[in-house]
Amino acid sequence: MKPQERSELIDALLDGAISEADFLRLEAELHVDEKARRDYYERLELTTLLEIQAEAEAADLEERIVPMPATGRRTAWFATAGIAAVILGAIALLSVVWAPDPAGGPLAAKIDSRLEPSATGFAVLTNQADAVWDSGGALTEGDLMPQGDLHLTSGVIQVEFFSGVTVILEGEADFTIHSPMEMSVRRGKLRARVPAPAKGFRIRTAEGELVDLGTEFGLDVTEQHSEVHVLDGEVEWSPKSEAMRRLAKGKAIRSGNGGGTVELSAQPGAFIDATGLEEKRAAVRASRRSAWLTHSRELRRDSRLLAYYPFDQPAHWNRTLTDESGSRLDGAIVAAQRSTDRFGFPAGALDFSPTGSRVRVNVPGEHRSLTFLCWVRIDSLDRWYNSLFLTDGHELGEPHWQIMDDGRLFFSVKKRDATKKQKDKQVFYSPAFWTPALSGRWLQIATTLDLDARKVTHYLNGKILSEEAIEDEYLVEIVRIGPASIGNWSDPSRDDPHFAVRNFNGSMDEFAIFGTALSATEIAELYENGKP
Amino acid sequence: MEIPDSENGGPRGPSAPDVAPDSEIVALLTDHQVAIRLYVHSLMPGDSSALDVVQQTNATLWQKRGDFELGTNFKAWAFSIARYEVLNYRKRQARDARLVFNEDLENVIAEELPNRSGDFDSRREALAACLAKLKDSDRNLIVHRYFKRAPLAEYAEQVGRSVGGLKVTLHRIRNALQKCIQQNLLTGEARP
Structure with a gap:
């Protein structure tokens, strides 16, 4: 035209x-x-x-x-x-527009659930190094800080309040976040930076109450006393049963729990700052990464691997994704850009969000079982189908692995051409595992197909999401891959117009295909060895 | 360590930090009117009901304002609701279905359109300046088409021209306006 x-x-x-x-x-x-x-x-x-x-x-x-x-x-x-x-x-x-849809349409429900806030809280955990929580649970960067009393056994965390206040807390610490403008500390050492809009930020301790006037300060709370160190600007400190004092930069004060106040000079070095935390964290990540590399080198010798892409080639100009399985099935990187991997290592992953992104591969052979496994950081699921691994077109016996926009994993192997009466394949969906709250989080996803045991199993972070039997009518003799794309679907002109270019909106780090169905134990182990 | 269950939507008290106050929502709605309208138009090109859908979108955004958290992407939120309203409208109109883009194309549009420049104010200023430069007969045609929203046939009769001829003229005027706007934006000529 x-x-x-x-x-x-x-x-x-x-x-x-x-x-x-x-x-x-x-x-x-x-x-x-x-x-x-x-x-x-x-x-x-x-x-x-x-x-x-x-x-x-x-x-x-x-x-x-x-x-x-x-x-x-x-x-x-x-x-x-x-x-x-x-x-x-x-x-x-x-009244007219939002009159309830009599059919209670699934779309309405879907949109509604998207709009629903997924969690509540006053602050977000933005950084951490070796943080161990009393409860045994774990928080990941980006998580909302839970409400109620919290006990950090060891490690360092950085918390950003919705008011703009940043607090870096060293364990062991007992504290509670009451609002974006208020917290209480029963024990622990923290450094807080309070920008002008959050002036008035308040911290309560057993010995008194601190009100910030737009500044940076350190607070050290032990069983015996509270120490306030003003690192910049000014704060108000109101010790119990004593008059309020204003403290300027360079001043520090110690209030004992039995009363009594001692003036000191501020010691900025006593409180870890963001740079210090980042260094600590980088050290932690580097050690995790090297542990993973050791396991990864071992994995490369696993003869069951059909292809293995550790994505561990930092050179930006290098558009070849090396297969480390020994099969030499190198992939060609199209449009996708190097991005930070799950260990914070620059350029150790691939970002598939640029339009047209994909890695072209060709995996020969015929198989009775398969395992797909990868680490992903999903930015959003804004396409109906978000590609993980799809064979070109959609031919008989070929697998398609992707994520639906509602957060379910999708796996299928085409059994026959669709007719008006018969579907072409059985689709194995996991329950929805992804919500926008997980945006930016690194996750391990795996799916196994076992034609002998007649089942498909989906995994998230080493744990089974769902397991489903293959129905007789959709059982194939053999699966084959051939030309395929990681992170996109190629050859959209064929068949079903519903599928088109659907690049994965996020980053991928490590992608493995095995010619066998790994056991749940093996997948859990791969997760443990590879988690950031 | 459990993260508490999500709270129900709906406007929350002023103490909830992440919920935008009404004034904030009004300001965001105001700022995004052109963008929302553009998006709805892009999905319903040439459909005169588009403005109704825009209004419905506004209504829904307003009603669901309690769900919006300050600091998150208002445009993305507004567009997702706008798209839903377009689909909703189509569902209701299913019987006299108009020509509708396939979903893939709509997805591409949904992806690309928000990334285009959102500076409509300066484009609008440029447009006003460019309209002023049109010759009278051209301007009258534009007035007729956009300001009166009357059928072209009516105007064709009035000025003694064929509808086909007017279409060609309209096309030429739009081209000229588009060029003029681009030029103005480049040189800043339209600005005071």
Whole structure:
């Protein structure tokens, strides 16, 4: 289609005067041609702005346009006509628009669940090194801090409050977060940085109450006393049964639990700062990474591996993804960019979010069993199908492994061509395991197919998510892979138009395919050996 | 260590830190009107009901404002609701279904459109300046099409031209406006 014709068709489309045949042609063009879409967006912007301009000017209009003065009304133009409409419209339409869908449509439910906040809290854990919690549980970076009394047995954590306050806490520590502006500390050492908007941030201890006036300070709480060190700016310290004192930068004070207050000078070095924590964490990660590398080198000798991509090749210019299984099934990296791996090592992973991203591989052979295993950091599941590993097209006996937009793992092997009466395959879904709360978190995902035991098993972080029997009618003799893509689907022109380019929106680190179904124990072990 | 269960949606008290106050939501809604409208139009090109869907989207956004957390991406949230409203509208209109893009294309649009520049104010200023430069007959046609929203046939009769001819003219004027806007944005000419 020539640009001139295309642009005429876009106009016809926007004028609601396009024939069905032209619509389909244009749609096809828009689908494949980025330039065509850009033209469409530009035209759309023009006509939308014309419409808006028209509304804003409607009052003044008779036969000719009076161009709006460019300044002064910029904020008013919408405010007058628009916001009233928004609010009135909102009120008027509520009953009509959001009348409950009698069918209780699954889409409505899906959207609703997406909008629902997934957790509540006042602060987020943003960094940690060797943190051990009393409860035995673990928090990961990005987790909301739980409410109630917390006991950090050892290690260092960095917590960012929604008010903007950053607190770095060293274990052993007992503390409670009451609100974005208030916490209490029964024991432990912390360093807090309070930006201007969070002025008034308050910490309570047994010996008194500290109110920050926009600054940075250290606090050391032991069973005997509370020590306040002002590292920058100013704080107010109100010891129990004593008058409030203002402390300026460089000052420190110790209040004993039996009363009595001693003035000291501040010691910034006594409180670990963000850089110190980062160094500590980097050291921890480096040691985990080297432990993983040791296991990974061992794994490379496993003869059951069909292909193994540790993604461990930092060179940006290198567009080959080396297969370390010994089969020499190197992959070709397309569009995907190097990104930080799960150990914080730069360029040790691949980011598949750029459009068209994929790694092209070709895995020969016929198999009775398979295991797919990878580490992923999912940014979002905004496509219906989010590719992990898909064979080209969708031929008989070929596996497809992906994640649905609702967070379920999807695995299938095509049994036959679909007809009106018969489906082409059995799809093995896991329960939904992913929510936006897990965004940015590194996860190990694995799926095993065992034709002899007639089952498909999904795993998350070394634990079984679900196990399902293969129905007789969908049982295949042999699975084969052949040309395939990691992180995308190639050859979308075939078969089912529902599947198209669906690159994985996130990063991948380590990808392994075994020609056998690993046991639950083996997968758990791989998780333990590889977790960051 | 358990993370507490999610709280139910709906407006929460002012002490909840992550929930935007109404004034904040109004400001965000206001700022994103053009973007929302553009997005709905992109999914319903040439459909005069698009504005109803925009209004429904606004209504839903307002009703669900308790679910929005300050600091998260308002545009993405608004677009997800807008898309839902478009689908909802289509469901209700299923009987006289219009031409609708396939889902893949809609997904691509949903992905790309939010990444385009959101600076509509300066484009609108440029547009106003460019409209002023049009010759009278062209401007009248634009007035007719966008400001009166009357059928082209009516205007064709009025000015004694064919509908086909007017379409060609409209196309040319749009091209000219688009070019003029781009030029203005580049040179800053449209700015005071």
